[in-house]
Amino acid sequence: MNWSEFLDKYQDQLVEATSTTLKLAAVSFAIALVVGVIVVSFRVSPIPPLVKLATWFVAFFRNTPLLVIFFLALFGLGDLGLVYDFFPTAAVALGCYTGAYMAEVLRSGINAVPQGQAEAGRSIGLGFIQLMRLVVIPQAVRTVIGPIGNLFVANFKNTAVASTISVVEATALSKRMFNDAAVGVWRVLFVITVIYLLFLIPAGFVFRWLESRYAIKR
Amino acid sequence: MTANVLIEELGPRGKRRVRIGSGIASVLIALVVFWMYRRLDQNGQLEAGKWTDLFASTTIDFLWQGLRATIQAAVVAGVFATILGFALALMRLSSNRISSTVAVAWVELFRALPLLLMILGVFFIDTSIARGRGGDAILGTFWSVVVALVLYNSAVLSEIFRAGVLSLDSGQSEAAKAIGMSYWQVMFLVVLPQAVRRMVPAIVAQMATLTKDVSLGFVVSYAEFVRRGQGTADFPDSRVGNLQAYVMVGVVYFMLIWAMARFASYLETRQRIAPKTAGPGPGAGDDIEVGVGTTLGPGPA
Numbered sequence: 001m002n003w004s005e006f007l008d009k010y011q012d013q014l015v016e017a018t019s020t021t022l023k024l025a026a027v028s029f030a031i032a033l034v035v036g037v038i039v040v041s042f043r044v045s046p047i048p049p050l051v052k053l054a055t056w057f058v059a060f061f062r063n064t065p066l067l068v069i070f071f072l073a074l075f076g077l078g079d080l081g082l083v084y085d086f087f088p089t090a091a092v093a094l095g096c097y098t099g100a101y102m103a104e105v106l107r108s109g110i111n112a113v114p115q116g117q118a119e120a121g122r123s124i125g126l127g128f129i130q131l132m133r134l135v136v137i138p139q140a141v142r143t144v145i146g147p148i149g150n151l152f153v154a155n156f157k158n159t160a161v162a163s164t165i166s167v168v169e170a171t172a173l174s175k176r177m178f179n180d181a182a183v184g185v186w187r188v189l190f191v192i193t194v195i196y197l198l199f200l201i202p203a204g205f206v207f208r209w210l211e212s213r214y215a216i217k218r
Numbered sequence: 219m220t221a222n223v224l225i226e227e228l229g230p231r232g233k234r235r236v237r238i239g240s241g242i243a244s245v246l247i248a249l250v251v252f253w254m255y256r257r258l259d260q261n262g263q264l265e266a267g268k269w270t271d272l273f274a275s276t277t278i279d280f281l282w283q284g285l286r287a288t289i290q291a292a293v294v295a296g297v298f299a300t301i302l303g304f305a306l307a308l309m310r311l312s313s314n315r316i317s318s319t320v321a322v323a324w325v326e327l328f329r330a331l332p333l334l335l336m337i338l339g340v341f342f343i344d345t346s347i348a349r350g351r352g353g354d355a356i357l358g359t360f361w362s363v364v365v366a367l368v369l370y371n372s373a374v375l376s377e378i379f380r381a382g383v384l385s386l387d388s389g390q391s392e393a394a395k396a397i398g399m400s401y402w403q404v405m406f407l408v409v410l411p412q413a414v415r416r417m418v419p420a421i422v423a424q425m426a427t428l429t430k431d432v433s434l435g436f437v438v439s440y441a442e443f444v445r446r447g448q449g450t451a452d453f454p455d456s457r458v459g460n461l462q463a464y465v466m467v468g469v470v471y472f473m474l475i476w477a478m479a480r481f482a483s484y485l486e487t488r489q490r491i492a493p494k495t496a497g498p499g500p501g502a503g504d505d506i507e508v509g510v511g512t513t514l515g516p517g518p519a
Contacts, residue, residue, distance in 0.1 A: 160332035
């Protein structure tokens, strides 16, 4: 099989699978940002049950393999009577997984804000919410741009695991093509590698640029 | 640490609010747990037999073999990845243009690809070569998983080693050069003993990640723990369903990784506080300030 025969046969599937990968990466990362902010706000709140909840949430998602989380989401949600399609299940499971890491990153950012900043905010009479919104969070986010970039890349790569629960993204397509002996394994590897690098290399540049532009060096 | 500054000492009104908030939160959490319990019960997932069958001796034995296979792959891959990562770091740090370019290309390529894709890639390259020769696969599933894990983790570990070497005060290697040591003497007698010590927590944390990633061997039917978990759900004479099997796998896997991660953070804290509490003791002179640590570790306080 030469390249033009290969493209004739797989062009549409490649486009479809690539767009699924992109969609999953975008949706799950958006979920991760929301989950991360909620979890970290529970984590630093003064309310003990919420602190416990956030701690356990992070511990669970960080110390359990993503594959197991996918299966638990698939079967667990089903047994709870919440049946969703594969894509939303994958997006939520992956979003919560990355969200737990996001919460840790944000927390390290909050811890990195010098105590004097919070004390100064306190002394001019800001309440907890105001203090967080106006003083702590803006500085915290700027210190963790680099780590958030790493999480974006990790999350993008982890979309591959969704292939195990029947989401046809780039890696699932690679498996299909690997099984087509006419294509040849090296060609498949080359094509799928190019697809991932096509998005991950620019993403790396963007985050490095953002970091050099906005990050606070500590 | 920061939490007490953000929140400060609460007054009577604040304390009351926290009590009310705690009450509401507890009630909500309890309601969600109760709802989940009800739904699972209605769907028949909480029948005692479904769970007790997990502990039937055949099931436990079957799962235990899977756990052993997971640990085996993790140990073998961990050892090779450490050695190779070490070599890559030395190559990248060397002044030889060719070897450092090779190391950079290796690290950047293998860090950028999904591990799952690499496992599939190694496995299918292996089978296609075998098909071409008309013989058996050379690597098989175990070594396919191990090779892919080594490719990926050697890249990650080499960056950890490199960061460790670079974090060392340059006065150390300058002093060593000044007393006439060669490049390799500087590296092996002065720089690496200090850098490696500093890197141990990050290496242990990476080993925890590696052990987690062995689960991806699932896709090439390597009989590791998760694959075995899936198998138990299909046992003919057992009532164990998918949920029960994966809860079991999840709980055991969680405890294993959690213990490894705790050990890593214990090592990191010990390193960080050592100079302060011990003063110039056995560890004096190797200026341990900050564990270069993962970005995900606790931030600098």
